[in-house]
Amino acid sequence: MLRKILFAIGLSFVVLTLHAQTFNILDYGAKNDTNILSTNAFNKAIDACNKMGGGRVIVPAGIYKSGTIYLKSNVDLHFEQGATLYASVDSKDFPGPVKTFYNSYQDLYGWFSLIFAEGASNISITGFGIIDGNGNRQHRDAKTFPKGVRDGRPRNLLFISCKNVTVEGVSLTHAGFWNQHYYDCEDVMVNNIKVFNHGSKNNDGLDIDGCRRFVLSNSIIDSDDDGVVIKSSGTGASEDITVTNCIVSSFANAIKCGTESTGGFQNINISNCVIKPSRSTSKPAFKTPRHGITGISLEMVDGGIMNGVSINNMLIQGTDCALYVRLGTRNRKHAPDAPDPANGQMRNVQLSNILAYNTGNYSSSITGVPDARIENIYLSNIRIFNQGDLKPGEYIPDMEKVKESENGYPQPTVWGNLPCYGLFVRHVKDIDIINCTLKSEQPDPRPAVIAVDVDNLVVDRLQTDKTNSRKVLIMKEVKKSKVN
Template structure:
């Protein structure tokens, strides 16, 4: 791939090596090595660049700042361990690029601003000591409370992160904001130590590849965001295994700049290995497998999702156009309602999932357009009693300004797919069923124009007096009842 070749060629084949021990770093896990590591990086950058090596051992540190043309290499057996003293993580200056999260200031273990040709490589571990990272009471609450990220790169170009293990961040594990030409490959993330423990956040970035990685997180897993005016665009996510107590692969919730040209393929979503209680009391097997969301303005278009396996999760697929209309800065205009169109999802298998039902929903007067699902399988657990789910679509609240997540509805009045305020939707070549009987109609459509449902196969328990398709204000439907469906 051209991106990989370009990025790998920017660092010299035999870089000059700067070992942090030569600058006074001590691997005892107690000595704070912030000054020594930063001196090694500064010296390396001043000499034109090279490789700063963290050798085997545990090196405690506060914020280290990566500079242009420097590769931070964590050798096998090395651990970069975050200090738990807030004084070791000074608040970084406000960057030129403004976004939603910067009003709380920026805090990170590994930080870079407007750097070029930088990398983090090796088989060592970055450990954020997250369970011991406490919020600063002088700052804002929530995710603006000063807990450090493991990695925070802002407005950087030519970024490579390969091979490293990441653990226990104080907040989001990795946050790449307004970056370009970003290659992340063969990383392994386990992040279950604090609130807001996302696995990775790609935010307002261009030309990005995330590949061959394993991510297990308490909060969202692989997350695309747009917390400022820049869109997240030209992104490939492939060959990853993702587990999350929240949403495994997600675009949102912040959507100011929108999302364009996103390709997600060859990924497995499965339950987390963690035995701990989820921080936010979310389902242990996760909320969603795939979430696509526009709620703060912006446009989502040109999304392809292919070859995805989802095991567990309450909701396999959640596509949502809302109108939370959150401004990314106080002095900017309130964003208008965004748009979502041109989304293709194929070769998706979801099994042993919960009963939330997948959904494609917008708000009155605004429509999601051009969504195609093809060659997909959905098998839920079923077994609901009549009082376990919303009985009719008229009771499904719009909630256009709410947080976009299927937990607001829980068990919808459909077992397979709920569609509302949409145009040009197709479901072609699908199999579905429930492990135990589910008395809900599989598909409910409300305020939909041009709906094609064809070539379905039902392989669940026999149903009694249940319609396959329930429609309200649906124009131009072409709906074929699936093979195997019956009303005994």
């Protein structure tokens, strides 16, 4: 089925490219000059292309300054080699929509962007150029924001409720806010892009929000904030999402589902990715560690259901925490007039063939809360090597002192160094830990695994440090277990 979807999407753009007319922005008044706005030229070329039934809008080599560009149906915005789209820093050049068709928690941050589309079909951004959001200069005065909006900084790309979307080949840098936000979109292919997003705070690399049938592949993403984020900040689920063959770096969380989870997640497949420290020399905007907080995070804290997640064949280097899986009950509403969400659910999650090395001492964790348990989670062929070398007083001394933090922001920094060095499991039903290795590169006095309030725990072929003085596995309130 996925192959048919990809073929249909690809075929639509092959036909569009081979037979469509071209529209050069220079013919509509664009200027290769960062002192002159070319916003009108971009939008006139796109309008003309759209009115003629579609085609390709050419951005030739040069640097073009612009405010919001409105991409329309059946238009391919194509950047030739040497072309750079450079964002204006004047807030008046980014009017944003007054109201979107689809409402969510993100309404609070406004809908400002350098390239915007809503309700469009068969749109693409292709080529070899650069989209530069000029993020380190995108400062906004809160007094100028529309009523109810907390922030006015623009994203580089914002596509809302669009269908048949392709983004391929371009580089996207230094957004004022998130780099790319795909929101309530269908049939999206993002392939072979480069993202370097270190221009401002909240600089996520790419956000997939309430989308259906989305493929991110063969890309390099380096961001100040979270790298690749799958969200559901409105009522629609993110479902049938594939992330594969990517290199992701982040000062925060490299690959993450959440925190917004209202609509839920269904059929999430993440594979064949490398997670490593950022190459940026800039100072992290939020005082996060340069090597990143987590490699992989799955977070359900605002209601919704996560069902069917497969994460396979991953390499993680140097983050404070390799794996963070959290079901909480923050239960934040997605809109002011929305009902309070019910507790979320998380089930049917598989993590396999993961190597994490030189990670920090936070310990990986899989935790629900007393009123919301994680169900059916399977870990296999996972190798985690943390730094170790902790002394008493540098970690939480025992499991009873690990606070629940049901309503808090989901992140391992809430706890710090847990009382085990490998894996902390709490409030879980049905978990298998098969053929896994948990070791410290330097001696660590903590046990490898702690399990608290678990129904049906299976541990088979667990390899741990033999030099630690404490037990390998400590269990409390575990109703059924099988340890080999």
